[in-house]
Every structure is written in structure tokens, then in C-alpha cells.
Amino acid sequence: MTNASSHITDGGADPSYGSSYHVPVLCDAVVEHLITNPAGCYVDATLGGGGHAAALLDALAPAGRVIGIDQDAEALSATRARLSDAVAAGRLQVVRGNFERLAHLLTDVLELEAIDGLLLDLGVSSHQLDEADRGFSFQQEAPLDMRMDDRQGLTAHQVVNDWSEEDLREALWTYGEERAGARIARAIVDARPLDTTTALADAVRRVVPTREEVKTLARVFQGIRIAVNRELKALEAALQQAVDVLQIGGRMAVISYHSLEDRRVKRFFRHGNLQGEPRRDVYGNPVTPWNELTRKPLRASDAEIEANPRARSARLRIAERIAEPDLPAVP
Numbered sequence: 001m002t003n004a005s006s007h008i009t010d011g012g013a014d015p016s017y018g019s020s021y022h023v024p025v026l027c028d029a030v031v032e033h034l035i036t037n038p039a040g041c042y043v044d045a046t047l048g049g050g051g052h053a054a055a056l057l058d059a060l061a062p063a064g065r066v067i068g069i070d071q072d073a074e075a076l077s078a079t080r081a082r083l084s085d086a087v088a089a090g091r092l093q094v095v096r097g098n099f100e101r102l103a104h105l106l107t108d109v110l111e112l113e114a115i116d117g118l119l120l121d122l123g124v125s126s127h128q129l130d131e132a133d134r135g136f137s138f139q140q141e142a143p144l145d146m147r148m149d150d151r152q153g154l155t156a157h158q159v160v161n162d163w164s165e166e167d168l169r170e171a172l173w174t175y176g177e178e179r180a181g182a183r184i185a186r187a188i189v190d191a192r193p194l195d196t197t198t199a200l201a202d203a204v205r206r207v208v209p210t211r212e213e214v215k216t217l218a219r220v221f222q223g224i225r226i227a228v229n230r231e232l233k234a235l236e237a238a239l240q241q242a243v244d245v246l247q248i249g250g251r252m253a254v255i256s257y258h259s260l261e262d263r264r265v266k267r268f269f270r271h272g273n274l275q276g277e278p279r280r281d282v283y284g285n286p287v288t289p290w291n292e293l294t295r296k297p298l299r300a301s302d303a304e305i306e307a308n309p310r311a312r313s314a315r316l317r318i319a320e321r322i323a324e325p326d327l328p329a330v331p
């Protein structure tokens with residue numbers, strides 16, 4: 001078996017599969033619950049620093065393989081280097097793309113028929129947050145960018161400077177779940193032009209109490225980041241397309257970091273649609289392509305949270321692709 005983790009250059013053969021790029025959360029649970037066929041084909045559609053991919057490769061049989069997708073070029077080159085042996089052995093294929101177009105990437109670009117498992121570990125990586133010039137963090141001065149994919153046109157600068165006050169308020173309310181969204185949107189519009197993360201943070205600070213500053217800034221930056229990267233649209237698209245690309249018996253695992261994501265995943269895994277409405281056939285049987293394996297999401301242990309505080313908000317949900325339910329024989 002290829003020991004993918006042996007390519008971790010910083011921290012050695014770390015059993016947690018972490019690197020200075022990113023420490024993967026709930027790694028053991030992902031491996032344990034996602035793999036149903038050790039010789040199968042698994043897609044990590046949020047490759048990042050490759051921690052989960054490395055763990056999957058180690059757990060799979062030599063014939064098992066992983067397709068790693070990310071829209072961020074830095075993630076792909078870091079992971080290509082980290083897991084170069086697996087790439088050379090043909091066990092890891094690294095692809096730049098947005099999981100919003102998952103079915104197109106897998107079917108048209110890679111010409112795959114069906115996959116055995118799919119992982120989405122949502123949001124941004126530690127590397128993206130730590131790299132000041134990416135503009136994701138309110139703690140470091142940088143141009144307002146926040147794009148995961150630098151080929152994309154829309155930047156945080158445009159959202160902050162060009163969007164109407166109403167659209168900005170909507171983004172802060174909906175994506176940042178920020179109750180003071182109206183006041184903050186007004187403050188941002190009044191302070192324009194805003195060119196940097198720190199200028200944006202200062203405009204927000206002017207209208208929030210000091211004791212709420214950090215949490216408010218986190219919500220504001222989250223809201224703008226989600227708007228820039230159209231994160232919820234991409235998640236919804238990937239959930240819907242997963243039904244078509246997974247084999248019957250294959251599994252999907254999603255790690256969410258806030259309730260906007262988790263709510264969508266929960267509804268989709270429970271009822272097979274994004275509205276969360278149970279559908280029944282004429283006999284009253286639930287009609288869904290999923291068997292939800294986690295009624296309650298799996299959470300990180302205290303020890304994992306202590307070692308990696310980012311794990312605190314992580315929720316892992318897993319579902320198995322099932323055939324449409326057999327209809328009872330008509331008497």
C-alpha cells in the first residue's frame with residue numbers, strides 16, 4: 001500500500017495527516033464511513049492541502065484511487081508536490097475545477113461512469129486564511145479579493161464597492177447571518193471607496209460595540225466571502241449532481257462549518273431535495289435516493305478541537321446512494 005502520508009514534509013508522518021497548509025478535520029471518521037470498496041474510485045472535490053486525500057489513499061487498496069478537485073491553483077500545486085508518489089503511480093489525479101460543475105468534470109472531462117464515494121470539506125483552507133494577500137482575513141491587511149479561483153471576475157472589492165446597499169445588506173443577512181446587516185451595509189456604503197481588508201474592518205468597527213467586534217467581523221467577512229465565491233449555489237449544485245455520479249451503494253460525506261451549509265446537506269440527505277420536503281410514492285413510501293447514515297452530524301472530539309480549534313464548528317454528515325425504493329408488489 002502506498003503510504004501517502006510519508007510525503008508530508010512538515011511534521012513528518014503525522015497520523016492526523018495535517019500539514020502547515022491545512023489540518024484536515026474528522027479524518028478518521030471520513031475514511032471509516034466513506035470507503036465501501038477499497039479498490040474503488042473516490043472523489044475529494046475540496047482537495048485543499050490533500051490531508052483527507054492522503055488518508056483515503058492510505059486506507060484504500062493499491063487499486064483504489066482518488067480524484068482530487070479544487071478551484072484554487074495553489075491547493076493543487078501544493079498537493080501535487082505533497083502526494084507526488086501517488087500522482088506518479090496513477091492513484092491520485094488532480095483536477096482544477098469548481099464542484100458546482102461536478103457532473104461535467106467527472107463525466108465529460110474525466111470520462112468516468114460512476115464513483116464509489118464523494119467528499120466535500122466545505123469553506124476555505126487554513127492556507128487561504130493565512131495567506132494575507134488573498135484577502136480572506138480581517139486580521140491582516142490585504143487588497144479586498146477573497147476569490148478561491150483567481151480566474152473568476154467577481155472580487156470582494158466589487159461586492160464591497162459596487163453592490164447596492166440593499167444587495168450588500170442581503171448578503172450580510174443571508175450569508176453572514178448578521179443581524180446588524182442593515183447598519184453595517186449603510187456604514188460600508190458611507191465609507192466607500194474601501195480598498196483593503198483593514199479599511200473594510202474599520203468601517204464595520206465604527207458601528208458595532210467593541211465587545212462584539214470580533215464575532216461581527218467574522219460574520220461580515222464570511223458573508224462577503226460566500227457571496228464572492230457563490231458557495232451555497234455551488235453546494236446545492238454538487239448535492240444535486242452527486243445523485244447522478246455516485247454508484248448505488250456509494251457514499252457522500254460533507255463537512256460543513258456553519259448552519260447555512262449544514263441545513264442544506266441535512267435536508268438533502270434526509271429527503272432527497274433542497275426544500276426538505278418528504279416525497280412519497282402512491283403507496284406512501286418515502287422517495288429519496290439517499291439512506292441517511294447520520295441522523296445527527298458527527299462532531300470532533302474534545303481532543304481534536306484542542307489540537308485544531310477549526311474542528312469546533314465542523315459537522316460531518318454521510319449518506320449512501322440507494323436505488324429508488326422498491327415498490328411493494330401490486331396484489
Ligand SMILES: C[S@@+](CC[C@H](N)C(=O)[O-])C[C@H]1O[C@@H](n2cnc3c(N)ncnc32)[C@H](O)[C@@H]1O
Nearest residue numbers: 024046048049050051052070071072098099121
Ligand atoms: C476546507 S478546505 C479542504 C481541506 C482538505 N480537506 C485538506 O485535507 O487539506 C476547502 C477547499 O475546497 C476548495 N473549494 C471550496 N469551494 C470549492 C468549489 N466550489 N469547487 C472546488 N473547490 C472548492 C477551497 O479552495 C479549499 O482549498
